[in-house]
Structure formats: C-alpha cells, structure tokens
Amino acid sequence: MGEISNGTPEISHSKRLDYISWHEYFMATAFLAAKRSKDPVTQVGACIVSDENKIVGIGYNGMPIGCHDDHFPWGKEGHETKHLYVCHAEMNAIVNKNCTTLNKCRMYVALFPCNECAKFIIQSGIREVIYMSDKYAQKCSTIASKKMFDAAGVEYWQYTPMNRRLVIDFSEIDWNSMQQVPTSPLKDLKLQES
Ligand SMILES: O=c1ccn([C@H]2C[C@H](O)[C@@H](COP(=O)(O)O)O2)c(=O)[nH]1
Numbered sequence: 001m002g003e004i005s006n007g008t009p010e011i012s013h014s015k016r017l018d019y020i021s022w023h024e025y026f027m028a029t030a031f032l033a034a035k036r037s038k039d040p041v042t043q044v045g046a047c048i049v050s051d052e053n054k055i056v057g058i059g060y061n062g063m064p065i066g067c068h069d070d071h072f073p074w075g076k077e078g079h080e081t082k083h084l085y086v087c088h089a090e091m092n093a094i095v096n097k098n099c100t101t102l103n104k105c106r107m108y109v110a111l112f113p114c115n116e117c118a119k120f121i122i123q124s125g126i127r128e129v130i131y132m133s134d135k136y137a138q139k140c141s142t143i144a145s146k147k148m149f150d151a152a153g154v155e156y157w158q159y160t161p162m163n164r165r166l167v168i169d170f171s172e173i174d175w176n177s178m179q180q181v182p183t184s185p186l187k188d189l190k191l192q193e194s
C-alpha cells in the first residue's frame with residue numbers, strides 16, 4: 001500500500017505477487033513446528049495436507065505425553081538415549097490428525113522419514129512425502145523406508161526452496177494497520193476492555 005499526496009493511503013486493486021507458494025507454505029509450517037522440538041541435535045517437523053490443500057495434522061519430535069522433557073535423556077551415547085523415548089515428528093503428525101482419514105494426503109517433513117515412520121505413513125494412506133534433508137540417506141532405516149515407499153507406491157521427492165529465506169519479523173509488523181477500527185461507542189468500549 002502506497003500513499004497519495006494528501007496523506008491518504010493508496011489501496012492497490014491488483015493482487016499481491018510476492019505471496020508464497022503452497023509448497024513453501026506447508027514446508028515452512030513443518031519447519032515452524034520443528035522449532036518446538038527440544039532435541040539439541042535434530043529438530044524435525046511434519047505437516048500433513050489434504051488433496052484440497054488443507055492442513056490436517058502437524059507434529060514435531062518430542063517426548064511422549066507425561067514424559068517430562070527435563071526428566072528424559074536428550075543424549076545419543078550410552079544405554080539411556082533419546083532414541084528409546086522420542087516420538088518422531090511424522091508419528092506425532094499422524095496421531096494429531098484432525099480428520100477421519102489421511103487417504104490421498106501428502107506429508108511435508110524436514111527429514112526423510114525413518115523405517116518406523118514410513119510404516120505409519122503407508123498404513124495411514126498418505127500418498128506423497130515431500131522432504132528437505134536426507135542426511136541419513138546411507139542408514140539402513142532410510143534405505144528400508146525407500147524400499148517400502150517404492151513397493152507401496154508412496155511417492156517421495158526432495159524439496160528445493162525457491163526463496164532462500166522466509167522471515168517472520170514481528171518487529172516489522174505495522175500493528176496500527178492491523179487494529180480493528182471501532183464503529184460504535186459500544187464496540188469501542190469492548191475493545192478497551194479486552
Ligand atoms: O523419521 C524420523 C527420524 C528421526 N526423527 C527424530 C528423532 C530424534 O529426535 C532425531 C534424530 O536425532 P539424531 O541425533 O539426528 O540421531 O530426529 C524424527 O522425528 N523422524
């Protein structure tokens with residue numbers, strides 16, 4: 001929005017062109033979820049999307065309900081490791097689903113799913129997996145995942161972002177332009193109270 005000479009904001013009648021794509025939106029949502037992870041090494045987020053581009057499930061890697069983040073291990077060495085306890089992002093996204101079926105859905109995920117998650121993905125009906133990192137491509141679990149996806153007909157492909165950076169800077173938000181304009185004294189009063 002620009003400004004015309006008398007100080008009145010100029011409203012554009014054509015649509016914005018710098019909006020993000022569906023892929024960017026859903027992958028960014030997966031990465032936003034990953035920011036909730038307490039894992040010091042690998043933070044994973046997953047976002048499940050219906051064939052109508054509606055988000056139907058989100059998850060990140062974290063300890064199970066009731067297993068406090070501060071009472072369970074986050075290390076990788078020794079007998080007591082995080083791997084015994086952490087719920088994977090994909091599994092959490094699937095169990096968090098807010099619809100009856102995930103048939104024909106796709107999953108956006110920060111890391112290529114392990115073999116256990118691949119089983120969940122296949123059984124849930126998800127048909128496509130879009131991932132960013134394949135850092136464990138050489139591990140048996142990743143090789144097994146790909147073998148199962150190929151056999152089950154689940155498509156998977158690595159996402160390459162169009163934009164290198166996607167920033168949400170709260171300090172840049174123009175709060176004045178987002179405030180509701182009071183229309184009546186009653187509404188004005190309600191706004192002041194809240
Ligand atoms: O399919 C997967 C595989 C792994 N995760 C989680 C589980 C752990 O919290 C980390 C992996 O930790 P490393 O230190 O990199 O071994 O990622 C997942 O959510 N989904």
Ligand SMILES: [Zn+2]
Nearest residue numbers: 088113114117
């Ligand atoms: Zn997994």
